[in-house]
Amino acid sequence: MNDVDDLAGESGADGGGPTAVLLDVLLNGRPDDDRPQSRKSPVAYGLGADSFALYELTLDGEPDVSVGDRIALDGPAVGRYREVSFDDLTRNAAAEVEYAAEAIVDADEERFVDFYNEAGPITLRLHQLNLLPGIGKKLRNDLLDERKRGPFESFDDVEERISGLHRPREVILERIVEEIREPDLKYRTFVGREE
Secondary structure (H helix, E strand, O other), X not given: OOOEEOOOOOOOOOOOOOEEEEEEEEOOOOOXXXXXXXXXXXEEEEEEOOOOOEEXXXXXXXXXXXOOOEXXXXXOOEEEEEEEOHHHOOHHHXXXXXXXHXXXXXXXXXXXXXXXXHOOEOOOOOEHHHHOOOOOHHHHHHHHHHHHHXXXXXXXXXXXXXXXXXXXXXXXXXXXXXXHHOOOOOOOOOXXXXX
């Protein structure tokens, strides 16, 4: 894969820069760009692997990239990039957000399991765990009690130890996608936070 890292890598091709999972690749440039084809650059949309920010990337040359690839934002394939909102995405890019978020979570399960281990209170009445879909007071308290006995090691471990919390990986994914799609949420746990 030219200029592209595999999904297991956490950093860019140079070993340290930010990466994004590609959501859509427009080799002929943006359709709303009225310039002649010879003056258009290939464009891609991506989801930041650390911050879950959405990006529009101008690609250099004739990049060998496709949807689902992880690309270094500061790598040789990217001329420049800028953050965009969910509404700025193409329809294809918007449809890929869930799959890209899933790839990011699967490539770094420990980071997201640690959320269950480290989540804390936001206010006196609201806990970060309560921001996850389907987690009310009882499940929150079960999670807090169980993690005192020892940290969760995997999503399977969370599911086995917490009765009533089915599919903890999907619960995290649902929250991530909600934060990506809804820019006006009061509390953000995953989107916009650099690791």
